[in-house]
Amino acid sequence: MLDADRVRVLVEVAHAGSIAAAAERMSFTAPALSQQLTKLEREVGCALVERSRTGVRLTRAGRVLLAYGERVVGELRDAEVAVRAAAGEAQVRLSLGAFASAGKLLVPGALAAFGQAHPQVRLSLSDVEPPDGYGLVTSGELDLLITHRYPGVQPPASTGLHRERILVDPLLLVLPEGHPAAGAAPRLADLTDQEWICGAPGISNRVALESAAADEGVRLPVAYETRDYEVMLALIRAGVGIGLVPRMILDAAPGGGWVAAPPGGAALAREISIVHRRRPPAPVPAMVDMLRRSARRPPH
Amino acid sequence: MLDADRVRVLVEVAHAGSIAAAAERMSFTAPALSQQLTKLEREVGCALVERSRTGVRLTRAGRVLLAYGERVVGELRDAEVAVRAAAGEAQVRLSLGAFASAGKLLVPGALAAFGQAHPQVRLSLSDVEPPDGYGLVTSGELDLLITHRYPGVQPPASTGLHRERILVDPLLLVLPEGHPAAGAAPRLADLTDQEWICGAPGISNRVALESAAADEGVRLPVAYETRDYEVMLALIRAGVGIGLVPRMILDAAPGGGWVAAPPGGAALAREISIVHRRRPPAPVPAMVDMLRRSARRPPH
DNA sequence: TTGCGAGCTTAAGTTAAAGTTGCGGTTGCT
């Protein structure tokens, strides 16, 4: 049977992106991990990673083993929590991963409420930008992931994971105050002569914008690239461009200088979901409940 | 994180029923396993087994850890098979578990057909009497389990396993040739003065018989206890008693000396099912197909 | 071209486990 410790090394290396970074995380030296990885490759009889100086990349076989390995690691972590719970010692840690704007707007209230209701649980939060994070949940590094899906973006396969949509967050067209198109509910196709602001190619909102524009048969010129909606709003306020912004962000943003309305044509919205393992540790359902509530009644 | 090797020790010990037997199976000495178990208990902070002279019994915490451990071990085994398959080396082993009469009647044809279609796969078969075997499937010791459920018997929970009923096998009342009740389709309640033959208390067909009789408000006297239907038929043929026998058995048994018919009242049948893991190794679906066919057209 | 840095590997030595052997203790069965 495969050595679980070596499989774990593969998982950590895959998540960290390099042997050196994984070694740092695991408090080992790089040669230790390299040796274990080599032995694992000898065990399975084929290469699992392509080593290069910029880090390592998983081979096809490596990706297959990674998927199983994440489950193995996750089951082991859950096993420990479960048996401790059976012995009377309750789970004391709960780790969340969330994308940036959720971390700012959705999570803090839920964290505060949860912390008050379960003061003995040590909470932790880390930034995870979609579509990443599913593997971290499977392997138990995260207990709960808050992720989003923009229209036109394929969600990752979530083998063995439980995903639940907690919020549909409409994307509104945001224009500078006094913009000629303001109040007219223009379609994207009517705005091809504007300076657009959105994320870099590959970023979710960029993909969503381009795919929605393609649906209307046009391409929109992107003049400014930022994934930070605060920056985007500042640019819009300055009158240098326009963009699509989730309502959740707008609700929390200082007003003035911009006006927002749903674009004409097809309604656009991002879906915000939570992801966790089946058979999650005890505090997860309670936190999920808090998050559902927080989603129903966002700040403001 | 828990040590997977130690968790595996717990799984093997639980399946084998004693440290000594598990050590034998794993080609280790008993003290080695005992030490590992002790360390595992120290790791989780509570007792996992109650040691006694007749073997060991799992504590409550031990059973919790067993369930997770079986999944860990199963995922590790599947991981090895999957990554080998990805590297081009196909899975070459397929282990079946079946209860006695299935092993005699249902499996041989399927094994033969499968062996012809996939000569490179090494097949193995072992006897597993229900309700055992689910843990063996989860932990990957078995790839495929053929099990049954008699009416009135609760099937084991099959967390994370796939179960599929492939045959409903009616239980017929078998009487010696010339028995006064033959041909009259008597109810169980009409046969309280007979000498009944069935398994020992706790054996599935005994439980089914008693529960069916209880449904009719009677208790049936059991004079002979055997779990072997061949023996039961021989006893019936000898005129010393009567019993319920699955049709599948009767179809294959030499006729003469007995007559069989459904008992009056509620229809009784045992369900024959196959059980395997989700994401089973490659040859499993093919074998399942063979078994389904074999169930549809039993020998004779 | 040469020097430097990042990352991975190889090699050698140390240390920490795991496993075996041998013995003793307890229990259940004949």
Add this chain to the structure above:
DNA sequence: AGCAACCGCAACTTTAACTTAAGCTCGCAA
């Protein structure tokens, strides 16, 4: 009563994992 089976303890041996140190390759910049 005695045998057999099973578990636990302790000392010894062996395996293997980790660390340190040095070497290799490639990209980049002076």
